[in-house]
Amino acid sequence: MPASRPPAWYLVSLRAQGEHAAMRRAAARHGGGLLPLSPWRLQPRHDEASRGRLEVALRAPVLVFTSPAAVRAAAALVPLAAQPGRHWLAVGAGTAAALRRAGIADARAPSRMDSEGLLALPALAAATRVGLVTAPEGRGLLAAALAARGTEVVRADVYDRVPVPLSGSAVARLAALDAPACLALSSEQALRLVLGQLPPDAARALRSATAVAASERLAAIASDLGWQRVVSAGSPRPAALAGAAASALGPG
Structure with a gap:
């Protein structure tokens, strides 16, 4: 051969x-x-404090997931379930696909797959409270921009990037x-x-x-x-x- x-x-x-x-x-x-x-390696969180913060974040009317790893870690902590009137947003198409695999059929991602693209989505532009599901230091630009708009950001760190x-x-x-x-x-x-x-x-x-x-x-x-x-x-x-x-x- x-x-x-x-x-x-x-x-x-x-x-x-x-x-x-x-x-x-x-x-x-x-x-x-x-x-x-x-x-780095990715290390999902399994502690009760992280689960509790995620449960609070998931009650926000608009939810933002910053990576496929965030979706996987969140789904391992709390079952993800679509609810009427709630918007599930992803930073990119890969994260949106992970949300769909987790049962969120109407997950959306911007065509411009970065924080600026997310911020331009109508659901996020009109949001007064956002649940941000991410890792420490993840999407700092997004959180800061939302806070500058007066949007309340409920952050849930569900995994860690361990150097x-x-x-x-x-x-x-x-x-x-x-x-x-x-x-x-x-x-x-x-x-x-x-x-x-x-x-x-x-x-x-x-x-x-x-x-x-x-x-x-x-x-x-x-x-x-x-x-x-x-x-x-x-x-x-x-x-x-x-x-x-x-x-x-x-x-x-």
Whole structure:
């Protein structure tokens, strides 16, 4: 049996441990390989205090979930059930899909999948009280913008991002990478955690990759942090990030 062809290019993924599979499949559809750099692991909360805060948040007329992980962790704490007059909003299509899998058929996400897109949704623009289901430090811009509008934000942190050391073998692969590469950028916090751990040679290799940002805000951050070539995917979904990366590199 002939050996499989090596990837024509690589996508560097900064997602949590165990959360790279969808990104790997998306890159492979365009002939790319994956180089995962995980700066944290996701740890759902199971304590009674977190359950109690979630129950209070879920009584708000408008609910916002900030990630698929937030949906999974919330559903493990309290059964999620649609109710008349309640709006279930998601920061992106992946989170909306997770809500539908949890039984919320009318979950909605903005076409612009970031905090600014959420803030423009009519249900959120008119809200006086919002339940925000997230993780610590998650969606700070959204919470601040809602508070500035006079909206009461009932926050429920249902999981934690626990920082972990980067894989030594992954860092070595990055430093030695001799194929075209793109950085899939969907989290400023993840990027800063990764940069803080990389030795100089690996940091240079990462900055030499094309940064494919999930939003214009993240594109600006990448530029500020030293990336010379930055493109916007317009979405944090793996398919969008991998597709934008393949287009930017032109692998053929």
